[in-house]
Amino acid sequence: MHPTDSRSLAGNVAQLEAGRQITVAREDGFEALKALLPPPSRRALVLIDPSYEIKSDYAKVTACLRDCLQRFATGTYAVWYPVIPRPEAHDLPRRLKTLANQSGKPWLHATLAIGQAPDRTTPGEPAPRPGLLASGMFVFNPPHTLKAALAPALVQMEAILGRGRGQGHQLEAGG
Structure with missing residues (x-):
C-alpha cells in the first residue's frame, strides 16, 4: 500500500468506534497474517x-x-x-x-x-485507456x-x- 494511502486508511479507521478491532499495518500482508x-x-x-x-x-x-x-x-x-x-x-x-x-x-x-x-475519440487522437x-x-x-x-x-x-x-x-x- 502506498504510504499516503496507508496514513489515510489508518486515520479513517481511528475515527471509527470499531477502530480498536481493526488492524492497519503497512507490511507484507502475506507474512503478517501468520502472526495474526x-x-x-x-x-x-x-x-x-x-x-x-x-x-x-x-x-x-x-x-x-x-x-x-x-x-x-x-x-x-x-x-x-x-x-x-x-x-x-x-x-x-x-x-x-x-x-x-x-x-x-x-x-x-x-x-x-x-x-x-463506446469509442468517442476524434480521428487522430489516441484512444483513452480503458x-x-x-x-x-x-x-x-x-x-x-x-x-x-x-x-x-x-x-x-x-x-x-x-x-x-x-x-x-x-x-x-x-x-
Whole structure:
C-alpha cells in the first residue's frame, strides 16, 4: 500500500468506534497474517487485496490461504482480484475453488464486468485507456446470508456502472 494511502486508511479507521478491532499495518500482508491468526476472539474477516503487479502475488494468495485455513479454519477470507488478460489472473479463481473444495470449506465467487465504453475519440487522437473492466471477489466461509444479499446488489451495480458491450456479472457458490 502506498504510504499516503496507508496514513489515510489508518486515520479513517481511528475515527471509527470499531477502530480498536481493526488492524492497519503497512507490511507484507502475506507474512503478517501468520502472526495474526488465529485471533483471540476466534472470529475474523480477512481481506486479501495484493497489488497483483508482481506475477508471483497470484501464487502467494493461494499459498497464503492454504496456510490461513490451517491456522484458522473458521475465519472468513475475502480475496479481491482483477479480471485481466494474464494467465495467472485467469487461473486464480479456479485455484481458489479447488482449495476451498479440498479444504471442505463453503465458498462464494462473484465477478462484475462494467464493459467497454463506446469509442468517442476524434480521428487522430489516441484512444483513452480503458482501465480495469472487471474484477472478482472469492470468499471462503462466507456468511450464510451473503449470496442472497449480493445477488440483487450485483444487478444494481451492473445497472449503475455498466458501459455496454462486455458488461455482466456472475455469482456462484459451493461447498
